[in-house]
Amino acid sequence: MTNKVRDQLQANILDDETIDFAHYWQVFKRYAGRIIVLAVLFTILVALIVMKMTPIYSATASLLIESQPANIMSIEEVYKSDTSRKDYMQTQYEIIQSRQVVSRAVDELDLSNDPTFMPQSSGGFTILKDAKKWIKSKLPFLPEQKKVELTETQKAEKRRQAAINKLKNSISVKLVNNTQVIEVTAVSDSAQLAARIANSMGDVYVENYLQAKVDMTTKATSFLNESMEGLKDKLEKAERKLTDFYEDNQLVNLSNGVVGLAAEELEEYSDQLLKAQTTLKQNRAIYEQTQRNGADYSALARLPEVLNHASIQSVRRQEAEAQSRVSELSKVFGPKHPKMVAANAELTSVRQTLQTQIRDLISSITTEYRASQERVANLQEEVSRAKSEYRKLSSLENQRRALQREVDINQQLYNSMFTRLKETSEMGGFKSANARILDPAVPPNNPSAPNRSLLIGAAFVVSFGFGVFLAFVLEALNSGVRSVEDVEKKLGQRMLGLIPIIAKKRKENMPLRAFFDSKYHQFSEAVRTLRTSLSLMNLEKQNQAILVTSSVPKEGKSTVSTNLAFALGQLDKTILIDADLRRPSIGKRFNVPNYQPGLSNLTMKTHSLDECLVHDEQSGIDLICAGSIPSNPQELLAGEGFNALITYLKKHYTYVVVDTAPTQAVSDAMVVSKACDSVIYVVRADSTSEKMIQNGLGRFLQVGHRVDGVVLNQVDLRRSDVSERYGGFYDQYGYNADS
16 A cells, blocks of 8 residues: 555545544443443442441521511611611521531530530540651651640630531531521431530520620610710800800891891992992083083084983073064064064073073083982992991801801700610610521431432442543553554554454463364454455466564464465465464474474475475465574575575465564564565554554565555454444354354
C-alpha cells in the first residue's frame, strides 16, 4: 500500500465523526465481568460498614412565628421587630440556631453530663497516642509542650462548650415555604433524647424572646429617663431665650399682624411716591417749556397746556367775540366813533385779561412744579423710613420664629418622650411571645439514618458507574490493536484476516493440526479467509513466496505460517520453510528430530535438498526446518544461496511459506523479504503496542518492500468489538462440526 493511499484511508477514517455506539457496547461487554465484580465487592464492603453504623433518630418540632405580636400600647417604636419585612422570618430562623439559644438548651437539659449525648471516651486512640509518645521519645529535639492541668470548673466548662458545639451541629432548622412555620429537627442516638432536644429548642427560643423583650423594656426605660432630663433642660433653655428676646426688643407680639401692617404701609407709600413722580414728570415738562419761551406771551399762549386750560379758553372766546364786534363796527363806523372806540376798548381789555390769565397760569405751573418736587422728596423719605422699619420688623420676626420653633420642637420631643416613658413603664410587666409550639416533637419509632437500602444501592450504582468509566479510560489508554478499524486507522494497513483464539489451558500449546479438527471450524475458516485474501491480491502470480513475520515473539507468527501452509496445501503444492535461525519452532511443532538438516545446511551446501526436505503426510505439505543453528544467521539469509533456494523452490512449488524472526528483535525478516513476493505481518490482538508495530512496518518501507497486509491473531471473539461482524458468521452458512 503506497503512502498516498494510506494517507487517504486515514483521512477518511478521521473524517467519520459519527458516534459508534456499537463500539462502546463492545467495550462494555469486554470489561463487563470485571465491572460487575468491582461493583459487587464494593457493595459488599459498603454493606458491612453500613450494618455496623449506629442508627440515628430524628425528631421534629414545629413552631408558629406570629407575624404581628400582641401589643397593649403603641410601644413598638421602642423595641419593635418589623414583622412585615421579608427578612423577619429569616432572622427568626437564624436566632433559633444561634449559640445563645443552643447554650440555654444545653443548660436546661444538662446535656454536658448526659452519657447518651456526651459519652465517655473509650480510649480507642491509645495505640495512636502510644505511637506519638514513642516518636517524641526518639526525637528529643522536638519542643516539649507543657501539659496544663485543668480545674474541675474548667473541665466542666470545656465539656459544656463541647456539648454546645455538638448540639449546634446536630440540629437543623427548616423554614416551611410560604408559611410562618419553622421546623426544628434534632438528631441523636436516642429517640427520646431527640424529641426532648427538639421540644426544648422551641421552648428556649420562646423564653429567649420574652427575656429579650423584658431586657429591652428595661433598657428603653433607662434610656428614656436619661433622655427626658436632657430634653427638659433644652426646653427650658429655649423658652428663656424666647422670653429674653421679647424683653430686649420691647415687643408684645409680632405674630398679630405687626409685620403685615408695616408691609402695607410700605406698599402705600410706594404707590403714592410712584404717582407723585408721575405728576412731577408732567409738571417738569410744562415748566421747562415755559422757561424756554420766557416773556413771549404769544408763544406761551400757543402751548398745549395753556390752550387747553379752561380759563384761557373762556378768555379766548371773549377775545374772539370782541374781535368780531370790532370788525363788524369798523365796516359801519369810523375809528373815532364812540361805538368803535368802545369796541376797541373792550377788545383791549379782553386781551389784557388774557395776558393776565396766562401770566397767572404760568405762575401757578411754576408753583405746582415746586410743590411736586417737595412732595416727591417727602415721599422718598417716608418710603426709606418704611423700608427700614419693615426690615427691622422682619428680622425680629425671623428671630422670633427660630426661637419659637426651637421651643416647639423641644416641647414636642419632651411630650413624645414623656408619653413613651409612661407606656414603657406600663409595659414593663407584660409578656407577649412572638411564637408558640405548634406541633411538639414525639420520639420516632424508626431511625432516620443510615438509610441502609439507599446507601447499598447507591454504592452499587456508583461503583458500577466508576467501573464503566474506568473501563473506557483503560480502553482509551490501550495502545494495542484489536479490530479492523484499528488496523486501518492506527496502522494504515490492509486487513488480510483475523485468527480467533482457541481456548486452551494455561502453558499448553495450541494443537498443531487444529486446522483439520472440526471442533475448531471458526479457526479453520478464518485461515481459509486469509488464504483467499492473499490469493486475490496476487492473481497475476502463478508461483509465490510468502513471508510471515511479526513485531515481537509470542504473537503467533509460526502458528499463522503453519496453518496458512495447511490451507494453501489444500489448493496446490506448498512448502513451509523455518527461516527463524535464532529461535526455530517449526521442527518442534512437527516433532522433527533436532539432528534433521535444514535451511542453514542448504545455504551452506552441506546437505542436499532431498536430505533437508520433510514431508507431512496428513497435510500433504513439505517442510524445511531451520537445521543447525549457525553463528551468523543473517549473513546466511542475505547470501546468494538463500535467494537461489527460494528461486528454485518457486519453480517446483506453487506456494512457498517462509516463517522468519520478529522485526523488533533482529533484521532477518527484512533480508528475507528481498527474496519473497508477499509480506504478511502478524499482530497479536490487545498485546503489541501500536508504536512497536509501526516501527516494524516502517523497517520494511525503508528497504523498499511493501507489506501486503496485517493478520490480527488470537482475537477473542466473545470480547472483541468484531465479534458481531465475524463471530458465528460461518455457522450461519451451515459450517459446523457436523459438516
